[in-house]
Amino acid sequence: MEKNNGLEKKLQEILTAGDFDRLHPFKEGDAWKSMTSRERDLLGILFLTQGEAQFKKGETSAHNSFELAARISPQNPHVFYRQAVAYAEQEYNAPALLSAIQALQVAVTLSPRFFEAWCLWGKVAMHLGNLHQDSSYFQEAYDKFTEAQHHSSTVSSEVFSGLYWQWGRCSYFSGKLSGEACDFRLALDKYRQAAELGLQDADFWNDYGDAVMELGDLIGKMELLFEATELYRKSTVQSPGHYKAWLNLACNCQRLFEYSHEEDYFHAAHEGFEQALELNPEDGILWFNWAQLFANAGKIKWDLEKLQISFEKFAKADQYEPNHPLILSHWGEVEMLYGAFEEKLELLRAAEAKFLKSLQLEPDSAHLWYMYGCCLNELGCYFEDERYYWQAIEKLRYGLTLNESDPLIWYALSLAHFAIGDLNDDMTMIEKSITYCCRVMEFGGALSSQFWNDWGISYMKLAEITHDRSLVEMALEKFAMALSPHEEDLTHETLEPEWLYNYGCALDLLGDFTGNAQEYERAIESFTKALEVDPTYQHARFNLALAYSHLGEVTSEIDFFFKSLEQFELLLREDNEDEMAWNECGVTLLNLAILVYDPTHPEKSSKLYALAENKISHAIALGCTQAFYSLAGLYSLMGNYPASVHYLERSETAGVLPHIEDLMNDEWLENVRATQLFLSFIAHLTNKYGKGK
Numbered sequence: 001m002e003k004n005n006g007l008e009k010k011l012q013e014i015l016t017a018g019d020f021d022r023l024h025p026f027k028e029g030d031a032w033k034s035m036t037s038r039e040r041d042l043l044g045i046l047f048l049t050q051g052e053a054q055f056k057k058g059e060t061s062a063h064n065s066f067e068l069a070a071r072i073s074p075q076n077p078h079v080f081y082r083q084a085v086a087y088a089e090q091e092y093n094a095p096a097l098l099s100a101i102q103a104l105q106v107a108v109t110l111s112p113r114f115f116e117a118w119c120l121w122g123k124v125a126m127h128l129g130n131l132h133q134d135s136s137y138f139q140e141a142y143d144k145f146t147e148a149q150h151h152s153s154t155v156s157s158e159v160f161s162g163l164y165w166q167w168g169r170c171s172y173f174s175g176k177l178s179g180e181a182c183d184f185r186l187a188l189d190k191y192r193q194a195a196e197l198g199l200q201d202a203d204f205w206n207d208y209g210d211a212v213m214e215l216g217d218l219i220g221k222m223e224l225l226f227e228a229t230e231l232y233r234k235s236t237v238q239s240p241g242h243y244k245a246w247l248n249l250a251c252n253c254q255r256l257f258e259y260s261h262e263e264d265y266f267h268a269a270h271e272g273f274e275q276a277l278e279l280n281p282e283d284g285i286l287w288f289n290w291a292q293l294f295a296n297a298g299k300i301k302w303d304l305e306k307l308q309i310s311f312e313k314f315a316k317a318d319q320y321e322p323n324h325p326l327i328l329s330h331w332g333e334v335e336m337l338y339g340a341f342e343e344k345l346e347l348l349r350a351a352e353a354k355f356l357k358s359l360q361l362e363p364d365s366a367h368l369w370y371m372y373g374c375c376l377n378e379l380g381c382y383f384e385d386e387r388y389y390w391q392a393i394e395k396l397r398y399g400l401t402l403n404e405s406d407p408l409i410w411y412a413l414s415l416a417h418f419a420i421g422d423l424n425d426d427m428t429m430i431e432k433s434i435t436y437c438c439r440v441m442e443f444g445g446a447l448s449s450q451f452w453n454d455w456g457i458s459y460m461k462l463a464e465i466t467h468d469r470s471l472v473e474m475a476l477e478k479f480a481m482a483l484s485p486h487e488e489d490l491t492h493e494t495l496e497p498e499w500l501y502n503y504g505c506a507l508d509l510l511g512d513f514t515g516n517a518q519e520y521e522r523a524i525e526s527f528t529k530a531l532e533v534d535p536t537y538q539h540a541r542f543n544l545a546l547a548y549s550h551l552g553e554v555t556s557e558i559d560f561f562f563k564s565l566e567q568f569e570l571l572l573r574e575d576n577e578d579e580m581a582w583n584e585c586g587v588t589l590l591n592l593a594i595l596v597y598d599p600t601h602p603e604k605s606s607k608l609y610a611l612a613e614n615k616i617s618h619a620i621a622l623g624c625t626q627a628f629y630s631l632a633g634l635y636s637l638m639g640n641y642p643a644s645v646h647y648l649e650r651s652e653t654a655g656v657l658p659h660i661e662d663l664m665n666d667e668w669l670e671n672v673r674a675t676q677l678f679l680s681f682i683a684h685l686t687n688k689y690g691k692g693k
Helices: 002-017 020-026 039-057 059-073 078-089 094-110 117-134 135-150 157-178 181-196 202-219 222-238 243-260 263-279 286-300 305-319 325-342 345-361 364-383 386-402 407-424 427-442 450-466 470-488 497-514 517-534 539-554 558-574 580-597 604-622 627-638 640-653 662-665 675-691
Strands: none
Touching: 002 020, 002 039, 002 117, 002 305, 020 497, 020 580, 039 059, 039 078, 059 078, 059 094, 078 094, 078 117, 094 117, 117 135, 117 157, 135 157, 157 181, 157 202, 157 222, 202 222, 202 243, 222 243, 222 627, 222 640, 243 263, 243 286, 263 286, 286 305, 286 325, 305 325, 325 345, 325 364, 345 364, 364 386, 364 407, 386 558, 407 427, 407 450, 450 497, 470 497, 497 517, 497 539, 517 539, 539 558, 539 580, 558 640, 604 627, 627 640, 662 675
């Protein structure tokens, strides 16, 4: 007994001093045979402790020490549990984690009610699930946490709350992998139970916030994002130096801003990024998200100053995460939008360079090929050069080989084909554009108002080429879809005047087909609303003036012509060199002159003819070739037939003369058609163009 007490004392001294070199004589099995179970347990703990020290230093001999500990004390579950703890600390090392599970299997076999061992097994399986992105490991972890709960009757509420925390993390990671809302709801259930047990930990509140935010994002419930905000705030209050909590708070407020467009959330996100910056100023992810905040704010309000600030933050993100495709592509996107809006070629070229660099780094990204195609589309628009559109089509088609079901690529292809068709009046290209819009729908594209608007424009352009009324009606259907989500927007914050303008143009065109005053009245309403949204929208004012004039023609009401002239006057006050406005103003005066003609008082019409002649002649002086034909009609009505034919000839030379059939049916040319001069001109056209003119 005295001898044994001496050995136990010696082993205890080695443990206290950490003098593991003195363990060398005990490495062989013969040294253990005569030991009591208590001495063997103590020796096992010694080798285990040595192994833990070696493991922390990265020494491979740690495994030998652990193996010796297991052989010396094979019935002690705590020896195996502590081995597992050491292995589990290397959460990114798969072999170490598997070794931890092997040790835990022995520990719970020796002690089936070993609560801590079941908990650790769940954590280790969770780490393996994250490493391998394998849902089976998360299921294994869930099962082990469930088993731990069965053996928790003697643990404190503080320890029990920790179990629920880890259990919640397991379901959260499973949800990140599966994308299923049910997994996130399971996570929230466990987090709530942990909170009810009084868990107070900054990391816990941050993890809880992550799960709430992910679910809110997934199912589109802002209420959950509000809850996540409060959870992240709890984390920052409990630990003001908690970088991830500040970053997550900022990103969550960023999401709320993108959903609601409310400035308060923009400022809250901005302040959160500033706080995070003080703790970690060199995190490229922080700078990237901050840049995205300003970029999205700039796009929502079309605030060029915010877009420029986003450039600075993207540059910082690139500084700390150089040549990252995600950063480069988003940076390039904002430069592209800014460059397109402001017609700044240097920004379009800078965006193009970033997309090309991103593609060098990630050539198999369909989204990057989409962005590059969009940039080429914008360059085509800038230069009015179809070669860029053809290049865009080539890049976008390559993107489809990588992801044929990407609706964004089909949308960009539609825009490229429409642009070529619009430049060349090519009906085939516009028909392809419409077909590609159908593919966008087929692949479940996010059908934005802008998409419906662009689709409507394709139909309207095709209607103008083919003179097909049904195509105008299709265009109207698409424009109505663009406007429908914004009907309740009394502030006009989400309403683009372009959508109202195009809707009005389609209604005006339908009125030309039907001769129905109601279509013109609806067009006037749409143009008027567009001007309410943007009083400087001159295209809307021009077409409002035309719609009033057209309504005056079909109703024979003088007031509508005066309203048309009033709009032209406002337009020319803003831009005195608008040649088309001068011409159409003259045409409106001419229509008014016809309407008020009174044989007993011809001077009324004569004054209006003179005013019309002055306006149209001024349009010609400014370079408006369409005004040649207007003047030809005017002179026919005034009885100046040589002048009328002269301007018909000038219309032909300028390439703006209507078809012969239209000439033979134009009411304004009725007088001149009876003259030999006109008949000779028609004979000339027939000889020159045949039936083609």
